[in-house]
Structures are given as structure tokens and as C-alpha cells.
Amino acid sequence: MARVKARVKTSSLGVKIFLYIFMALMAVFILGPLFWLGIHAFVTNWTYPNLYPDGWTFHWWTRVFDDSALETAIRNSLIISPIVVIASMVICLPAAYAAGRMNYPGRRIFLIGMFAANSFPKIGLFASIATLYYALNLMGTFLGVVIIQLLGTIIYMTWIPAAAFAAVPRNLEEAARDAGASKFRVFRTITLRLAMPGILVAVVMSFLASFDEAQGSYLVGAPQIFTMPTEMYSLVQNYPIQVAAVFSLLLAFPSVLLITLARKHIIGGQLAEGFQIK
Amino acid sequence: MSDQTQEEGLILNGLTKILGGRVIIDNLHLTVKKGEMVSLLGPSGCGKTTTLRMIAGFLIPDKGDIRLNGKDVTLLGPEKRPSAMVFQNYALWPHMSVFKNVAYPLKVRKLPKDEIERRVHEALGVVNLMHHKDSRPGQISGGEQQRVALARALVQEPDILLLDEPLSNLDAKLRVKVREDIRELQRRLGITTVIVTHDQDEALSISDRIAVMNAGKIEQFSTPQELYDRPETEYVANFIGSLNRVEGGYADGKVIPGDEIVGIRPEDVIYSATPTPGAFPATVSLVVPRGHFSEVYLKRDDVELRAFISVDVPRVGDTGFARVVKALVYKDGKLVRVA
Secondary structure, rough: OHHHHHHHHHHHHHHHHHHHHHHHHHHHHHHHHHHHHHHOOOEEEEOOOOOOOOOEEOHHHHHHHHHHHHHHHHHEEEHHHHHHHHHHHHHHHHHHHHHHHHOOOOOHHHHHHHHHHHHHHHHHHHHHHHHHHHOOOOOOOOHHHHHHHHHHHHHHHHHHHHHHHHHOHHHHHHHHOOOOHHHHHHHHHHHHHHHHHHHHHHHHHHHHHHHOOHHHEEEEEOOOOOOOHHHHHHHHOOHHHHHHHHHHHHHHHHHHHHHHHHHHHHHHHOHHHHHHOO | OHHHHHHHEEEEEEEEEEEEEEEEEEEEEEEEEOOOOEEEEEOOOOOOOHHHHHHHOOOOOEEEEEEEOOOEEEOOHHHHOOOOEEEOOOOOOOOHHHHHHHHHHHHOOOOOOHHHHHHHHHHHHHOOOOOOOOOHHOOOOHHHHHHHHHHHHOOOOOEEEEEEOOOOOOHHHHHHHHHHHHHHHHHHHHHHHEEEOOHHHHHHHHEEEEEEEEEHHHHHOOOOOHHHHHEEEEEHHHOOOEEEEEEEEEEOOOOEEEEEEEEEEEHHHHEOOOOOOOEEEEEEEEEEOOOOEEEEEEEEEEEEEEEEEEOOOOOOOEEEEEOOOOOEEEEEEEEEEEE
């Protein structure tokens, strides 16, 4: 036993080196494509076997911003996603509160059912939704795209806030009632405030889910409504690769910004203290 | 008549509460005078917390009514009652500073800003926490959190203060200090107080009167001294202090055959190495050191009595003489005489 331990100890340097190499490989694997993308947004041309790009340019950016189809896609995405998130909050947060705080028959089935709907291949669901859309005249409409994206956010907007509401200690609410606050005021000043980190996480996840959604949006939106991800389909086929790179960066920008903001607010903010996240 | 209702702070009249098909509180009566401090004492599950929650308004009784300073409050929600509660785990709001925690009840009442500030400062001054007013609950110690919870209750100037096991989360040393602080404050402010506890030491040292509870009923309601000297039921005698419990009868300082239960406090068993009038011979069977005194087990025939001895502690195997100076005699669980 002791000998085994000793051997492990002597080889620990080797283990360390191996780990560093592994981490470096992982970094190349994960960051490499992003790096490639980032470079391509600014180069005139860069192809094998050239080690360096032929030249640098902002040409592709102006091309994206001058193209009315791309501009429309950006605008659609920036309008649709916030609407989806707000609609999702209005619909799902009361459900989340009920699931987290109340005990009613079928509560578990409701929550598990949410997962079940997400465990099927989405494209099949979208196809059958499409037939429904034709009947309801929602095909190719703004509302149709909003609804299809909304469906994808429901799981985030119910499960995460439900857990957050359930985690608020009851006696913190009781103490507020005892102090003279009405039920609604207790909800506003205590329950909601303490569940806020969870709700924020759900908002971020939902926004990203909606912003990135392509399958369903393409199926029910094209060719009338294009969002940034659905526009990518035609981009890859009809434009130079550099334009796609620029567009990818634009697509990533809101996500990165949102996660950075939320991270600061959730992990670093005062709200963390209530949850002992440190 | 009006004088009488003035006198009576809290009246619980025939309270009954059924939860999950079980009778938790069973036709309970209790009257707490204005300015009095009363303990609800009992083991877990005896219904003491349920009773407190009914007084606070978190539970509505199935039967009976609750009167506070002459007003029927039975059906009022907790936010409408002139009561303030200190929770067992303090229930401070982690997202608010100490100041904001204490200010919350006043903000809810829509008091002017300068009055809120004045009263919060006053309350924090009373519990000696002004220097922590901008801290968050997570940054201060358990004892300090407890005082914040107390300040949050006191700032409301309630008709009645409710304390739910307020000391159970503090360590032993701090517990004694805080309970003295609470008692001193309660006396000074003259505030009617009901405190729930399972700790008899706490109840005995802090209360004007104690209600000992058992299975949803009050077994006895009297002053700490009376409770100790004259426990009306065997249950109370066992719950408060230590007790030698012997089946038999009692006459002339001796346990005799009989069909009663004899309860003898260990401090009422006097041991001496030499014979004294009324004493019987006994052998020391076990000695347990307890710090400033020792618990000595004295055996004669099949009867074993515990005695508390602090000087000249005998050793196991010693033979000497034991004398009983006071005994409580119970029949069917009820006190029949004190001999």
C-alpha cells in the first residue's frame, strides 16, 4: 500500500505535465475554431498553404451592414428574442411559483412532462407544428416565429425559477407577514428578491435559446421572416466565408455580453449572499 | 370590568387545533397578564410552537378564541395583529442590511422617513448594535443576528412579544447571557411576552410563570418556584428538575410498600456516615462526578435513590445512612400530598 502511494508521488510530476498538455490540447480544440472565425472576419483572404493571411480589411463588416437582408435579420433577432423572453416570463413565472411553492395533484407530472416534450427530436415536432400553423395561418408570420421560439424557452423559465422559489425559506416570508406586510408586498420585497438570481439565470438561458434557435424559426419563418441564425443558412451558401465569420461574431456578441453581465450580477452581486454563493 | 380586561394581556380560550387529522392542541386555556413573561415549556411535539403560531396568526384555531388586550384577534392575519415574533432561526432577510431589516416593519406602516430613522436607531441602541447597522445578516455572529431579530420585533412596539426557541441556536455560554439580556429588556419595557422553549433551565430562570405542556394540553401553569416545589402531576415533576421515582408508599421519611408513586428530589435525600434520627442504612452503589457536586446512588434492598452531595462525597461501597426530608406522592399521575 505504502509503495503504491510512493509511486504515485514520484509520478505526480509526470501527471502534471500530462494534464497541462491535455489542457493545452483542449484549449486549441475549443478556442481554435473561434480564433479562426475571429481572424477570418478581418482578412482579405487566408487559405492553405499560406501561414499568414494575405491582408487585413474591414470590407466584410461594411458588406454585412450594407446588405439589407442581413440587416433585417439582425433587427428581427433583436426584436423577437426580447419579446420571446418577456412572453415566456409572463407565462412561465407564475407556473414556476406554483410548481415551486404549492402542492397540487399532478405537480410532478407537470414538471416531468416539460422534460418529456424536450426529449423528442425537435425537427419532428416542428414538422407537425407546421401543419397546425398552416391551418392557423401562422406560417411565415412574426407571431409564428415568436411562438416557436417561446416553446424552447419554457423548460428554462419553469424549472430554474421553480427551484429558486422553492429555495426561499418560508419563515423569511412569515417574518415579513408578522412585520405587517400584505401577501403581495411579501412576494414583491422578499420572495421575488430572493428568487431573483434564479430568475436571472432563466432569463439568460431563455434569451440564448431564443436567439440561437434556427430549426423551428427557419421552418415556420422562411422565406418571409429571417432571424440571424436562419439567415446563416443562406449566408453559408451564397456569400464568401468571411461574411459568415462576421455574422457569427455578431451572433455571439449579445450572448457573451449577457453572460458577462449576468455573471457579475449573480455571482458578484449582493444577491449571492442570500444564497451563500461565494 | 374594564379594569380586568386592561389587566389581561392575552387570553387563550378553549383553543383547539387539528392538523392532518391529529389533535395537536386540545381545548387549551391560558391567561397572560399585561407585562408578564410566560414560558410555554414542553418536549418537542407537545404543541407549544403550534400554540405560539396561533397567537401570532400563522394558524387559525379550529375552535376557541384569542383575545389580545381585550380585543378578539382570532381571525386576524399575522400582518394585522399587534404581535411581533422572533423566529427560532431569526429569519432575517439576507438581502437587506441590519438597518433595513429593522426598518422594514415601519416602512410597511408608511411612517415618515425621519421617524423610521429615529425609531430604528433607538431599537438598535437598545440591543447594542448601532455599529452593525450597515452590515448584512450574513456578516454578523449568531448572537448579533439574534439581537437584530429582537430589535426588529421591538421596533414595532407590539402589544405582545413572541419568542420561538430564541436561544436554541446559540452556544451554552452565550445562551445564559442573552437570556438575561432578554429578561432585563422585557422588564424594562414592560412588554407582555410569550416564549416557547424545551429547556427547563431557560424557562425557570426567565419567566414569571411557566405553562408546562403535554400532548396539546397545559399540565400546570404556575410560578417557577411553585412548579418545582409542588408539581401537580407526575409528568411535570419528571419534566422539571431531577426526580427519584419509586413505586410504593411513603410515611415518616421512609418508602413503604403501597400502590402510589413517590417522587423524591435528589437534593431532598440527605446522606451521612453516622446514624441520624429517621435515617435508614444504605450502601453507595455509584458516584457520578458532576462538577460542583456529585450524583450519589444509594441502595437499600431493591430501592435506589439518587442524592446530590457537594461536600464529603462518599465512595462506592461505603455504607452510611440516608434520610428523606421531602417527598411528592402521586396517585394516577396526580399529586395527592407533599410529605
